[in-house]
Amino acid sequence: QSVLTQPPSVSAAPGQKVTISCSGSSSNIGNNYVSWYQHLPGTAPKLLIYENSLRPSGIPDRFAGSKSGTSATLGITGLQSGDEADYYCGAWDSSLSAGVFGGGTKLTVV
Amino acid sequence: EVQLVESGGGLVQPGGSLKLSCADSGLSFSTSWMSWVRQAPGRGLEWVATINQDGSEIFYVESVKGRFTISRDNPKNSLYLQMSSLRAEDTAVYYCARDRRLSTIFGVIMYFDYWGQGSLVTVSS
Numbered sequence: 001q002s003v004l005t006q007p008p009s010v011s012a013a014p015g016q017k018v019t020i021s022c023s024g025s026s027s028n029i030g031n032n033y034v035s036w037y038q039h040l041p042g043t044a045p046k047l048l049i050y051e052n053s054l055r056p057s058g059i060p061d062r063f064a065g066s067k068s069g070t071s072a073t074l075g076i077t078g079l080q081s082g083d084e085a086d087y088y089c090g091a092w093d094s095s096l097s098a099g100v101f102g103g104g105t106k107l108t109v110v
Numbered sequence: 111e112v113q114l115v116e117s118g119g120g121l122v123q124p125g126g127s128l129k130l131s132c133a134d135s136g137l138s139f140s141t142s143w144m145s146w147v148r149q150a151p152g153r154g155l156e157w158v159a160t161i162n163q164d165g166s167e168i169f170y171v172e173s174v175k176g177r178f179t180i181s182r183d184n185p186k187n188s189l190y191l192q193m194s195s196l197r198a199e200d201t202a203v204y205y206c207a208r209d210r211r212l213s214t215i216f217g218v219i220m221y222f223d224y225w226g227q228g229s230l231v232t233v234s235s
Contacts, residue, residue, distance in 0.1 A: 002154065035221035037155070044205060044225035045147075045155065051219055088155050092211075092218040098171055099145070099157030099220055 002060040003028060004089055006102035011110050014054075016079050020105045028100055030070040032092045036063075039086045039104070049074060079109050094106035112136035112224040114206050119229030121125035126196050130229055132189040132206030140184040143209035146191050156202075158198060159191065160209055174200075196233045203228040 005023040011016040022034065036049040047056055050066035052072065064075045072089055089102040118130040130146070146158040146182055159170045159180040179192040189206050207222035 028131075032217040033219045033221075037222070039155070044227055045222070046208075046225075047221060047223050048212070050221040050223070056223060066210045080219070086154075090155075090221065092220040094218065096172070097169055099147075099160065099169075101157060104154035 002103040003093060003096070003100040004091065004102035005107045006087075006089060008103070008105045010109065012110040014079055014081065015110055017075065017077045018079060018107065019088075020074045020076075020087050020107070022074070022102050024070050024072075024091065024100075025094035026070060026089050028070075028093040029067065029072055031094060033037045034065065034067055034072040035090045036065055036072075036074045037088045037090065038083075039088060041086075045088070076107070081109050083107060084109050112208055114208070114224055114226035116204065116206055116229035117182075118228040119204065119231045121232045122196055123218075123235050124197060124233055126233070127192070127194040128196065128231060129193070130191040130204055130206075130231070132191075132226055133179065134187045134189070134208075136139045136224075138208075139187040143211040144180075144182060144189045145207050145209040146180060146189075146204055147207055147222065148224075149228075150199070150202040153202075158204070160211065161189070162211075193231070196231075198233050201231060201233045203230050205229075215218065 027067040039045040052067040053065045088103045093100045113135040145160040161180045177195045206226045208224040212219040
């Protein structure tokens with residue numbers, strides 16, 4: 001299983017808000033920075049959040065990241081059908097000297 | 111703008127070798143950390159390897175140590191992944207990505223802001 005733990009799936013109605021959690025440890029999230037990615041099948045992953053809470057240019061403020069202790073959260077407001085995708089958190093793990101990702105969360109907008 | 115294009119994927123028998131390439135058409139290749147990330151069928155993203163700007167710092171996921179070698183050629187704006195002793199579990203789409211890695215007093219920043227389209231590697235007899 002993955003070093004970072006995410007729920008396998010989340011769902012919400014269009015226009016609503018959803019949060020995706022990412023749980024780790026002191027060797028990764030607790031002492032390093034978290035990033036988040038959106039991945040649609042057959043395409044390259046897209047960076048949504050870096051350095052825990054910063055958005056690259058072009059990413060709408062409907063996407064927000066936060067971190068507390070050894071956990072991080074991605075929040076998405078005003079859900080749209082186009083937000084249906086897999087979402088991954090990532091961080092450096094200082095004990096493993098390796099990058100680590102969460103197992104991914106499939107978002108369904110129903 | 112950075113554009114990454116992978117090549118070299120294909121079908122290989124277990125125990126065989128394959129070399130992936132990633133060409134960067136942008137202007138920042140020689141000043142950037144670069145990484146390989148893979149996704150096996152039905153699985154999530156897995157970080158594979160990272161190399162710094164001049165190749166003096168390299169990290170690998172445990173499962174590929176001793177079998178995979180990441181390298182780069184800055185004058186050619188190219189990143190490589192030499193894979194040997196391939197196993198069925200190495201079957202995946204392999205992405206190259208620009209790694210915005212920075213070590214700070216507050217921790218390591220690592221994120222991937224540009225990705226290639228992916229190259230499929232299938233290990234099967």
